[in-house]
Amino acid sequence: MATIAVERPSQTWRGGAAYGAKRSALVAAGLAAFWGIWEAYRFVGERAGITWPFTVDATNMPHIHDMLSALTKPLQPGGPRLIQLEWHWALFTGKEALLGFALGGAIGFAIAVVLAHSGILRRGLLPYIVVSQTVPILAVAPMVVVGLGTKGVKPWIAVSVIAAYLTFFPVAMNALRGLLSPDPRSMELMRSYAADRTAVLWKLRLPASLPFLFSALKISATASVIGAIIGEAPASIQDGLGGAIVNFNQYYSTGPERLWATNIVCAALGLFFFLVVLIAERLVLRRAPEHVA
Amino acid sequence: MNDRPAVHIKGVSKQFKAGVTALSGIDLEVRPREFVSLIGPSGCGKSTLLRIIGDLIEPSAGAVEVNGKPAHRARLDHDYGIVFQEAVLYDWRTVAKNIALPLELLRWGREKRARRVEELVELVELQGFEDHHPWQLSGGMQQRVSIARALSFDPALLLMDEPFGALDEMTRERMNLELLRIWDASGSTIVFVTHSIPEAVFLSSRVAVMSRRPGRIAGIVEVDLPQPRSARTREEPRFFELVTEVRERLAAGGLELEPAEEAS
Numbered sequence: 185m186a187t188i189a190v191e192r193p194s195q196t197w198r199g200g201a202a203y204g205a206k207r208s209a210l211v212a213a214g215l216a217a218f219w220g221i222w223e224a225y226r227f228v229g230e231r232a233g234i235t236w237p238f239t240v241d242a243t244n245m246p247h248i249h250d251m252l253s254a255l256t257k258p259l260q261p262g263g264p265r266l267i268q269l270e271w272h273w274a275l276f277t278g279k280e281a282l283l284g285f286a287l288g289g290a291i292g293f294a295i296a297v298v299l300a301h302s303g304i305l306r307r308g309l310l311p312y313i314v315v316s317q318t319v320p321i322l323a324v325a326p327m328v329v330v331g332l333g334t335k336g337v338k339p340w341i342a343v344s345v346i347a348a349y350l351t352f353f354p355v356a357m358n359a360l361r362g363l364l365s366p367d368p369r370s371m372e373l374m375r376s377y378a379a380d381r382t383a384v385l386w387k388l389r390l391p392a393s394l395p396f397l398f399s400a401l402k403i404s405a406t407a408s409v410i411g412a413i414i415g416e417a418p419a420s421i422q423d424g425l426g427g428a429i430v431n432f433n434q435y436y437s438t439g440p441e442r443l444w445a446t447n448i449v450c451a452a453l454g455l456f457f458f459l460v461v462l463i464a465e466r467l468v469l470r471r472a473p474e475h476v477a
Numbered sequence: 478m479n480d481r482p483a484v485h486i487k488g489v490s491k492q493f494k495a496g497v498t499a500l501s502g503i504d505l506e507v508r509p510r511e512f513v514s515l516i517g518p519s520g521c522g523k524s525t526l527l528r529i530i531g532d533l534i535e536p537s538a539g540a541v542e543v544n545g546k547p548a549h550r551a552r553l554d555h556d557y558g559i560v561f562q563e564a565v566l567y568d569w570r571t572v573a574k575n576i577a578l579p580l581e582l583l584r585w586g587r588e589k590r591a592r593r594v595e596e597l598v599e600l601v602e603l604q605g606f607e608d609h610h611p612w613q614l615s616g617g618m619q620q621r622v623s624i625a626r627a628l629s630f631d632p633a634l635l636l637m638d639e640p641f642g643a644l645d646e647m648t649r650e651r652m653n654l655e656l657l658r659i660w661d662a663s664g665s666t667i668v669f670v671t672h673s674i675p676e677a678v679f680l681s682s683r684v685a686v687m688s689r690r691p692g693r694i695a696g697i698v699e700v701d702l703p704q705p706r707s708a709r710t711r712e713e714p715r716f717f718e719l720v721t722e723v724r725e726r727l728a729a730g731g732l733e734l735e736p737a738e739e740a741s
Contacts, residue, residue, distance in 0.1 A: 369565045372533055377582050378553045387578065391569045469569075 219248050246441040251448060254441040266442065270428070270449045277412045277424035278453055280340050284347020285408035285457070289401060291348065292355025299356075300363035300389065301381065317353045321411065324349060326418040339419040343426075347411030351404040358400030362393025398465040405457035413450060425450050481545045482506040483634055483666040484530055489539035490691075491525055499525045501691035503539070507668060509633070512660060514669045514677035514684045516723065522692025523670045524638050530668060531559055531636050544633055555583065557634035558627030562642045564619035566611035566626075573598070573607040576625045583630055597625040600659060617648040624656070628663055635660075637669045641676070650708070653679055657706055674727075678702075678719045679711060686726040696726045 222245070229240025238244050255267040295313065299306045325346050332342040366388050374384045416426025425446060432443040484507035491500040499522040507513045515523040528534045530541050532552040543551035551557065558579070566575045573594050580590045598607055601621040611619055620640055627635055640656075641649040653676060660667055671677050677684045681700050688695040700719055702710055710716055 367565075369561055369563060370567070372528075373559070373561075373565050375533055376531055376552065376557070376559045377579050378555065379582050383582055387582065388567070391567065394569070 222248055243437060243440050246444055250441040251444040254439070254445045259442075266445060270425075270446065273423065273425045273428050273446075274449055274453050276340070276421075277409070277416070277426060277450075278456075280343045280412035280415070280424065281347050281408040281453070281457065283341065283344035284411055285351055285404060287344060288348035288351025288353075288404060288408060289355050292352035292400070292404075293359050293397070295352070295356040296359035296363055296393075297385070299360050306360075313353065313356060316349075321346065321350060321414055322418075325415050329415070329419045339421055340424075343412055343415035343419050343421060343424075346415030347408040350407040350411035354400040354403040354407065355397070358396040359393055362396030363389045365396065366392045394469060398461065398469065401461045402458055402465075405461045406454040409450070409454040409457055425453070481509075482542070483509045483511065483544060484668060485542040485545075486526070486530070487540050487542070489526070489529060489536045489541060491522065491529065491534070492537045498691035500529075500536070501693050503692075503694055505685060505694060507666060509666050510664065512667045512669065512680055512682045514671055514681040515687060516671055516674065516677045516684055517687030517692070517695075517727070518689055519672065520692075521687040521689035523672075523687055525692070526687075527636050527638050527668060527670050531557060533559075551634075555579070555630055556632055557636055558630070558632040559636045560620070560623050560627045560638065560640045562639040564611065564616075564623040566619055566622055568611045571608050571610055572603060572614070572622050575611065575622055576629055578626060579630050593629060597629055600628070600662060601625045601655070615648075616644055617652055620644065620652065621655070624659065628659070628665070631663070633665055635663075635665045635667045637667060639670050639672070642671070642673075649673075649676070650711075654706075654708065656680065661705065674720050674723050675711065675716075678716060678723060679706060684723055686723060688727075695729065698723050698726060 226240055226245045226247070228234075229245070234240045255270065256265055258265050259269065295309075299309065328345050328349070329339065329342045332345060333339065363385075370388055370392075371384070374388055379387070412424070413426040413429065416424045417430055421427050422431075428446050429443065429450070432439070432446055436443055484505070486503050486505040489500060489503040490498070492498050503526060505513075515526060517523050525534065529536050530543065530548060532541075532548040541548040543556050546554065546556070567578070570578065573591075576594050576597050577590045580593060585593070594607070598604055601624055603618065603621055603625070606614065606618065611622070614622070624640070641652050644652060656667075657680060669677070669680060678698075678700055679702075684698040684700060685694050686696045686698060687693065698719060702713065702715055702719070
């Protein structure tokens, strides 16, 4: 084995402008390819009269440039441009998702820590935690909104709770796996030092769980955005992306590109959350390259 | 103080749940500053015995005293450091931080830790690698970090479970020499598990030869090779005589080492 087997991952990802440019070019190429396929499918589909799985026409597949230009036009004459409205909706939904992500992450991790220390609780509680995720969020959401509403909780916070409901699960599962991941030798080493549970948690279980935790947080980042968008419907919130989607859905036949434009903004918000977690992961984890996603 | 054994094993037996008797009636005294090897075929319970000394598992019968205390008390008092076959380094920690791990658990101050780590890095000759991560080191270097970590809080006793078993022959011989130097410098007592006869003879003041099913001590070989030992020691006629003696004791125990193990 060589003395220095590998470079530190921090040097490869901070690798500078060349790496960044390459990465950006790949993303741009991917977007361009998607655009091309979309437009080509529509072009061919309209002429060939494709009706399966859906009829290819201007309503079902608006031009992508129409979606983008819809963003620059006002909804009503004299009103603000759609992009400005989307920005405010995205901030509002983003606020809900952020609180939901934080709540869900904290609760999920707390559950994992408790379960990691007790085999009995693990066997007893895990089934219920799994069952919690088999209940459709559409069924849970109204209960949460109404239930918290009667307690005087603001509707947007109720939406955060719904987002947290989607967020906590992957965190709990992955963090638990991570906390239980240290091999018997590592545990034996701690035992030889007569380390107590708290010390084992902080010095061994927690750092060992971080790669698992970040995998979960990446899933939860996008899930919290989805949760916030879905939660706005039963909460009758009009200030966010979920409300806008409900709205544009009703006027789909006359302005499909507006719904599509909103979908793009939703995707961008989810992507933003994901990237923030990804950057946090890169900053926190200093690992062998094969451990870095 | 010095007439009290560093390790006193009294009638230790160990049965595992499946009804397997791993150890039966083990008696052994290790004097302070001694280097004692436990050698035997796979399954003779030598690693189990080492873990019982370290209170990592409990004996079914008998008792172990470390520095005159029950093994459990000795573990709580941090009376020993342990080195496993794998280095068992935490790969999110640098070399320096891996070495400092026990010191953090003992709540040493930051500066005191840093000073101690510096000494140890020098002792195991890893200067310049303090900020490297374990996966940037070769197997031999990783094991040196592991040894430094075990010595960090200056325990009177060092337990080593085939620490060089995963290394190639040349690295292993070099590590043997380094271990003797460290042993001399640190003044500790070492109990060393191995299945290499030359390694046991080269390192030890005494070799406890074990047989299996059930694991028991078949005999003790006093190694009267002069100290300090050097690469030359391996070429002395007396070295070969002792290797032969250990091998015959193993054979008399009814069991030979498996060929693959003997070769290493």
